[in-house]
Amino acid sequence: MLQVGVIREQTERVLKGLRKRNFKDAENLVNLILEKDSQRKETQQTLDDRKAKANADARKIGDLIKSRKDDEANTLRNNVAEAKEATKKMEALLVDLEREVIELLYKVPNVPHEKVPAGVGAEDNLKVSEHGTIPILDPSALPHWELIKKYDIIDFDLGNKISGAGFPVYKGKGAKLQRALINFFLDEAEKEGYREVQPPVVVNEASGYGTGQLPDKEGQMYFIQEDGLYLIPTAEVPITNLYRDAIVNEEDLPLKNAGYTPCFRREAGSWGAHVRGLNRLHQFDKVEIVQIRKPEESYAALDEMCAHVQSLLEKLELPYRKLLLCGGDMGFNSALTYDMEVYAAAQQRWLEVSSVSNFETFQSNRLKLRYKNKEGKIQLLHTLNGSALALPRIVAAILENNQTSDGIRIPSVLVPYTRFEAVN
RNA sequence: AGAGGAGUGGCAGAGCGGUCGAAUGCGGCGGUCUUGAAAACCGUUGAACCGCAAGGUUCCGGGGGUUCGAAUCCCUCCUCCUCUGCCA
Numbered sequence: 088m089l090q091v092g093v094i095r096e097q098t099e100r101v102l103k104g105l106r107k108r109n110f111k112d113a114e115n116l117v118n119l120i121l122e123k124d125s126q127r128k129e130t131q132q133t134l135d136d137r138k139a140k141a142n143a144d145a146r147k148i149g150d151l152i153k154s155r156k157d158d159e160a161n162t163l164r165n166n167v168a169e170a171k172e173a174t175k176k177m178e179a180l181l182v183d184l185e186r187e188v189i190e191l192l193y194k195v196p197n198v199p200h201e202k203v204p205a206g207v208g209a210e211d212n213l214k215v216s217e218h219g220t221i222p223i224l225d226p227s228a229l230p231h232w233e234l235i236k237k238y239d240i241i242d243f244d245l246g247n248k249i250s251g252a253g254f255p256v257y258k259g260k261g262a263k264l265q266r267a268l269i270n271f272f273l274d275e276a277e278k279e280g281y282r283e284v285q286p287p288v289v290v291n292e293a294s295g296y297g298t299g300q301l302p303d304k305e306g307q308m309y310f311i312q313e314d315g316l317y318l319i320p321t322a323e324v325p326i327t328n329l330y331r332d333a334i335v336n337e338e339d340l341p342l343k344n345a346g347y348t349p350c351f352r353r354e355a356g357s358w359g360a361h362v363r364g365l366n367r368l369h370q371f372d373k374v375e376i377v378q379i380r381k382p383e384e385s386y387a388a389l390d391e392m393c394a395h396v397q398s399l400l401e402k403l404e405l406p407y408r409k410l411l412l413c414g415g416d417m418g419f420n421s422a423l424t425y426d427m428e429v430y431a432a433a434q435q436r437w438l439e440v441s442s443v444s445n446f447e448t449f450q451s452n453r454l455k456l457r458y459k460n461k462e463g464k465i466q467l468l469h470t471l472n473g474s475a476l477a478l479p480r481i482v483a484a485i486l487e488n489n490q491t492s493d494g495i496r497i498p499s500v501l502v503p504y505t506r507f508e509a510v511n
Numbered sequence: 512a513g514a515g516g517a518g519u520g521g522c523a524g525a526g527c528g529g530u531c532g533a534a535u536g537c538g539g540c541g542g543u544c545u546u547g548a549a550a551a552c553c554g555u556u557g558a559a560c561c562g563c564a565a566g567g568u569u570c571c572g573g574g575g576g577u578u579c580g581a582a583u584c585c586c587u588c589c590u591c592c593u594c595u596g597c598c599a
Contacts, residue, residue, distance in 0.1 A: 128560090128562095131561055131568080132562080132567090132568095134561095134568080135560090135568040136567075136568090138568060138569085139566095139567055139568070141579080142567095142568090142580080144579065145529075145579050145580040146530075146579095146580080147579090148529085148579050149529040149579085150529085150530085152529085153530095160579085161579095163579075164579045165579090166579090167579045167580090168579070171579080334557095334558085455559090463540095465558080
């Protein structure tokens with residue numbers, strides 16, 4: 088959520104940014120917000136004055152009673168009672184206005200960073216770099232959804248039986264490969280100075296609002312009606328919300344946390360031929376890295392996070408490319424996002440395996456996540472996160488790219504974790 | 512899950528209808544003293560919103576109510592503690 092003050096003071100910059108996102112009707116929305124907020128301020132000012140008077144009167148009544156001037160006290164009491172009605176109405180008005188402003192603010196996406204190219208969709212993303220060599224496979228090479236059957240390591244039919252579509256069962260070496268990847272990713276994150284955390288995988292409504300999944304992405308999350316809890320779509324939600332409503336000490340910065348969790352996504356209506364096998368699931372595993380930074384350091388941190396993610400892909404010997412997302416393809420909350428895509432050689436497709444974003448103050452404003460700087464001024468922090476990494480598509484790429492007639496070769500960096508060198 | 516108790520500032524803890532944003536202690540910050548430090552002493556020390564400022568409003572777990580006036584009374588929800596039950 089943007090700060091009203093920013094919209095008011097930097098209206099042009101905000102509008103320009105929203106245009107880059109191809110965000111329709113920005114001007115009207117922004118004007119409406121400013122108008123409503125002015126009304127809010129005006130109402131609050133009047134209300135505050137009335138309350139000040141009411142407080143003074145109440146004190147006076149107290150004094151009169153104490154000095155036993157009951158008649159005077161009663162007269163004043165009657166007068167005050169009338170004013171109270173008007174105050175009550177105005178209070179309701181203020182609450183309404185505050186709610187309206189917030190609800191309007193929820194509709195405004197983050198302002199993209201200057202570097203973000205304008206664009207409508209994936210085709211306008213900017214390729215920053217490409218790394219590694221794309222393997223040339225034998226014509227008999229199989230896509231991963233065939234390989235998992237051939238080696239009996241991931242079972243969609245069993246998942247269908249016990250849960251439903253998009254909930255695979257990992258078996259034998261398939262399960263061990265998952266566990267190996269998780270441990271490898273966590274160990275690498277630790278080397279980069281991240282503290283490992285294990286958060287709950289269900290969160291309350293306030294957390295959903297804190298990181299921006301609510302109110303608009305409600306349909307993407309599984310919801311437990313009876314307890315008002317949401318299954319997390321990413322560890323970003325619980326890990327970032329660790330710092331909701333907090334004023335952190337400057338000396339505790341930067342905050343770097345990493346965690347493994349399963350992630351749950353309803354993914355309503357997005358199934359099709361191009362999302363076969365492991366490409367898109369309702370439940371998948373992911374290690375997430377989250378940083379909380381002073382504003383002036385956040386873009387350096389973003390680069391640092393990308394470098395970390397890239398080093399993982401390099402160690403896994405996977406060919407990948409790095410994209411700078413355009414305004415139209417970027418997430419609602421983000422100011423700048425890099426995607427990492429690996430090449431799955433049998434599908435002959437690039438698969439997104441990581442998304443690394445700087446949210447600047449968009450989340451921290453909602454989270455009320457701040458720190459006190461040296462001058463004693465309280466300031467919003469910047470939040471950042473990235474997948475490091477999402478497992479299923481990494482597994483897909485490893486399976487496809489490393490297939491040989493003798494089985495699937497495990498990248499050497501993973502062998503100490505899997506304790507086998509091939510799936511066969 | 513049932514019965515009882517409790518939630519107050521960074522922490523501990525008083526207040527239990529008016530003068531309370533809240534005593535006191537600890538911690539933090541600044542100062543005096545000192546070559547320096549400790550001790551002692553003095554001062555200072557929550558947040559949000561409105562306002563150029565002076566100042567005002569709100570916040571004592573969340574929400575609602577009673578009252579001219581609520582940290583204090585009532586209702587409700589949440590959390591924690593104790594006992595009982597259940598359970599990996």
